[in-house]
Amino acid sequence: MAVSIVMPALEMAQETGKIISWLKKEGDSIAKGQAIAEIETDKVVLELEATADGILAGVKAVAGDVVPVGQTIAWIVAKGEQPPVEAAGTGPAARAMTGTPRPATAPQASAPVSSAEKVESKVSPKARRMAQELGVDLSKVVGTGPGGTISGEDVQRAADSPKSTPPAPAPTGPPAALSSIARLMAERTTQSWTTAPHFFLVREIDASALIAAREKYGKAITHTDLLVALIARTLVKHPKMNASWTGSAIQLNPNVNVSIAIAVQDGVVGAVIPNADKASLVDISRRRQDLAERARAGRLHPPDVTGGTFTISNLGMFGVDAFSAIITPPQAAVLAVGRIADRVVPVNGLIGIRPILTMTLSSDHRVVDGAQAAAFLKDVAEAVTSAQL
Numbered sequence: 454m455a456v457s458i459v460m461p462a463l464e465m466a467q468e469t470g471k472i473i474s475w476l477k478k479e480g481d482s483i484a485k486g487q488a489i490a491e492i493e494t495d496k497v498v499l500e501l502e503a504t505a506d507g508i509l510a511g512v513k514a515v516a517g518d519v520v521p522v523g524q525t526i527a528w529i530v531a532k533g534e535q536p537p538v539e540a541a542g543t544g545p546a547a548r549a550m551t552g553t554p555r556p557a558t559a560p561q562a563s564a565p566v567s568s569a570e571k572v573e574s575k576v577s578p579k580a581r582r583m584a585q586e587l588g589v590d591l592s593k594v595v596g597t598g599p600g601g602t603i604s605g606e607d608v609q610r611a612a613d614s615p616k617s618t619p620p621a622p623a624p625t626g627p628p629a630a631l632s633s634i635a636r637l638m639a640e641r642t643t644q645s646w647t648t649a650p651h652f653f654l655v656r657e658i659d660a661s662a663l664i665a666a667r668e669k670y671g672k673a674i675t676h677t678d679l680l681v682a683l684i685a686r687t688l689v690k691h692p693k694m695n696a697s698w699t700g701s702a703i704q705l706n707p708n709v710n711v712s713i714a715i716a717v718q719d720g721v722v723g724a725v726i727p728n729a730d731k732a733s734l735v736d737i738s739r740r741r742q743d744l745a746e747r748a749r750a751g752r753l754h755p756p757d758v759t760g761g762t763f764t765i766s767n768l769g770m771f772g773v774d775a776f777s778a779i780i781t782p783p784q785a786a787v788l789a790v791g792r793i794a795d796r797v798v799p800v801n802g803l804i805g806i807r808p809i810l811t812m813t814l815s816s817d818h819r820v821v822d823g824a825q826a827a828a829f830l831k832d833v834a835e836a837v838t839s840a841q842l
Contacts, residue, residue: 454531455510455511455528455529455530455531455534455536455537456504456505456507456528456529456530457525457527457528457529458489458501458503458504458525458526458527458528458529459522459523459524459525459526460492460520460521460522460523460524460526461492461494461501461522461755462494462522462523468521468522468577468579468598468604468605468606469519469520469521469522469604469606470492470493470494470519470520470522471492471493471494471517471518471519471520472490472491472492472514472515472516472517472518472519472520472526473490473491473492473493473498473516473751474490474491474516475489475490475512475515475516476488476489476490476491476500477489477490477509478509479509479510479511479512479527480508480509480510481508481509482507482508483503483506483507483508483509483529484503484506485502485503485504485505485506486502486503487502487503488500488501488502488503488752489501489502489503489509489527490526491751497717497722497748497751497753497758498751498753499751499752499753499754499755499757499758500752500753500754502754503529504529505529506529507529507530507531507532508529508530508531508532508534509527509528509529510527510528510529510530510534510535510536511527511528511530511536511537512526512527513525513526513527514526514527521598575596575598575601575602575603576591576596576602576603577598577602577603577604577605579604579605580594580603580604580605580607580608582644583605583608583609583612583640584608586643586644586647587608587609587612588612589608589611589612591603591608593611594607594608594611595607605640641781641782642779644782645779645780645781645782646779648782649698649780649782649817649819650817650818650819651779651780651815651816651817651818652815652816652818652823652826653777653813653814653815653816654813654814654816654823654826654827654830655775655811655812655813655814656811656812656813656814656830656831656833656834657796657809657810657811658809658810658811658812658834658837658838659798659807659808659809659810659838660793660807660808660809660810660837661807661808662837662838662839662840663676663679663680663793663810663837663840664793664808665840666679666840666842667679670734673738674734674735674738675738675741676767676769676793677713677741677765677767677790678734678737678738678741679734679840679842680765680767680790680837681711681713681726681729681737681741681765682729682732682734682737682842683833683836683837683840683842684711684763684765684788684833684836685709685711685726685729685730685732685763686730686836687829687832687833687836688709688711688730688762688763688829689709689730690832691825691828691829691832692705692706693705693785693820693821693825694763694785694786694816694821694825694826694829695709695762695763695785696762696785696820696821697762697783697784697785697820698782698783698785698817698819698820699783700783703819703820704783706762708727708728708760708762709728709729709730709762709763710725710726710727710728710729710760710761710762710763711725711726711729711761711762711763711764711765712724712725712726712761712762712763712764712765712781712784713725713726713741713744713764713765713766713767714764714765714766714767714778715744715745715748715749717748717749717751718749721766722748722753722758723758723761723764723781724741724744724745724748724753724757724758725744725756725757725758725759725760725761726740726741726744727760734842744757761781761784762784763784763785763786763787763788764778764780764781764784764786764787764788765787765788765790766778766787766788766789766790767790768789768790768791768792769790769791769792769793769810770792771792772792773791773792774791774792774794774811775789775791775811775813776789776791776813777789777813777815778813778815779815780815780816780817784817785816785817785820785821786814786815786816786817786820786821786826786829787814787815788812788813788814788815788833789812789813789814789815790810790811790812791810791811791812791813792810792811793808793809793810794808794809795807795808795809796808796809810837812830812833812834814826814829814830814833
């Protein structure tokens with residue numbers, strides 16, 4: 454029986470995905486779990502894996518096509534089997550969107566329908582939210598999505614179009630086009646900052662034990678690896694910090710899946726270490742190294758970037774003393790880690806020098822209050838100070 458290959462959705466807000474290249478061609482034999490295509494979603498460039506054994510057939514989208522999530526882009530069939538035939542004009546290939554906007558086809562209406570009703574019925578939730586944030590009149594936006602649906606990209610295009618305003622000074626050069634990853638990062642950080650009530654707690658911690666632990670385990674283990682292990686175990690004692698905001702309620706997550714912020718060419722990717730509280734330090738280190746290498750090479754898979762429940766962002770390697778990070782929805786918190794620097798501090802009533810690490814915890818006040826976040830950060834500080842694993 455033929456198995457459809459669909460454009461995957463990493464999260465609810467994602468509307469489309471772009472075919473970067475096919476790693477297999479039509480007629481090739483493929484195995485379950487084998488990478489068959491490279492796609493770019495709103496979040497990351499990743500490899501799409503086959504979900505069954507068989508032969509690749511009925512490819513409906515080519516490199517460069519932007520396809521709605523959930524739509525079939527190809528089929529996996531048995532030897533001698535033909536892919537299902539779809540009615541002309543209804544398949545994903547017909548619905549795939551390229552960089553050039555396509556005019557929407559006027560629907561055959563049995564009764565007069567107002568322009569406002571037409572627009573309202575053909576606007577994606579993401580596009581409606583963006584229109585409110587950017588002040589875009591949806592009645593003046595041309596939809597290029599399936600059936601003329603207005604997508605987030607249509608709204609962004611309308612917002613970026615020239616308006617009847619006094620001429621501005623000539624720019625020094627053409628504006629740089631944002632990749633889908635960079636564009637989404639701009640959208641998500643704006644959404645998080647304007648909708649989640651952030652509050653911040655800062656803690657300076659003696660990192661002597663953390664440094665000693667790294668020396669004990671060797672250079673293969675980084676400070677980030679140690680922090681992932683220590684923080685994951687601390688999250689077990691503070692389930693609210695590992696929770697998610699659903700839009701109207703708090704969801705306690707059964708697993709501790711730590712997301713590590715990794716810099717890539719066009720932005721930042723949150724790569725996930727699942728069940729980090731139960732993983733060994735060696736396993737955490739291997740997983741982090743593998744994720745970092747594949748993230749920078751554009752070879753991540755959907756499970757690598759989904760399901761995170763708490764984020765750690767470490768900029769200490771760049772010499773940053775301290776910073777505040779923006780929460781990744783629907784997570785409740787993110788911990789920003791600065792560099793370890795020698796400071797003059799009181800030690801047993803005397804002046805001493807100690808390696809000090811600064812951490813800044815950003816929390817969503819809809820999920821946790823100040824006392825709960827402070828108790829968590831206190832336990833994190835104690836875990837780092839002892840560095841016992």
